[in-house]
Amino acid sequence: MSTARITSVADAVLRPVRAGNAFEEAVEALLRTLRLGVVSAGDRLPPERELATRLGVSRATVREAIAALTDSGHLESRRGRYGGTFVVSPAAPSTELAPETAAALENVLTFREVVEVGAAEAAAKARHADPANLLAHQQACACAADYRPADSRFHLAIAEATGSELLINAVAEARVRVNELLDAIPLLPKNIEHSERQHRRLVDAIAAHDPERARAAMHEHLEGTAALLRGFLG
The missing domain is CATH 1.20.120.530 (GntR ligand-binding domain-like)
Structure with a gap:
């Protein structure tokens, strides 16, 4: 997915969260972007700085949310020149209920x-x-x-x-x-x-x-x- 498309769609999905539960709501917002296909399997998430600005939280909170979703199998971190945080491909194990x-x-x-x-x-x-x-x-x-x-x-x-x-x-x-x-x-x-x-x-x-x-x-x-x-x- 192109950066331009991410930018246009994310405006409606990645909205500022409430301060009381910033970590939990940041996790919710990131999962929503994955479920809605704003960032598809194999694509890279926007940079931490951009996510922090969109969600209205610190970069530390974004980093903690990304780490939690990496541990759960939804995201993965890649190093190097073309590194970043990517949506897992194939799709992460489903936790959906009936x-x-x-x-x-x-x-x-x-x-x-x-x-x-x-x-x-x-x-x-x-x-x-x-x-x-x-x-x-x-x-x-x-x-x-x-x-x-x-x-x-x-x-x-x-x-x-x-x-x-x-x-x-x-x-x-x-x-x-x-x-x-x-x-x-x-x-x-x-x-x-x-x-x-x-x-x-x-x-x-x-x-x-x-x-x-x-x-x-x-x-x-x-x-x-x-x-x-x-x-x-x-």
Whole structure:
């Protein structure tokens, strides 16, 4: 694909991302360019400097996103005079879900957003919530060799802090649904590192009994996961 074509089409695809989840949304944007054929198999991506400008992020963030997609098999780096970052040819291994499951992605993300953001707010309002328990779950999550089950336990601990059995059941259902989707995409170390910072902000907001901050922290956290799911599976 010519540079001119990349430039004209990329304007509609590579748009500035939000600062809160810059890495995750940069990954989503790059995957979208591959899925839409803006850069085809065997073609070279635009330079890091151009991608950083288009996405409104630092070159370091672009470099981290490219490294993650290189590890996942979507991209490869070549050295030398004609080097750069290229889309893998033949096509990278597919992580696509069955069509009927992929069509339900937004349904699951909407359900999770409503339930878990509400749970974070309710936990911050609950005077009987135990911040030490939440912190213990957060620290266990940060150290876990098997990250996703520990992540689920942390989110369920937030629901338990609300004292509402119905809300606990709703969060558990949301986690079952979203974990089925997460199992279809790779674990990205940079995303885990970022998620743990967000987890700590959640614990701090709930411990401070600040429902607005807890809502905002959970919303930002879920949007990062949603960006990756949309990028890999959308």
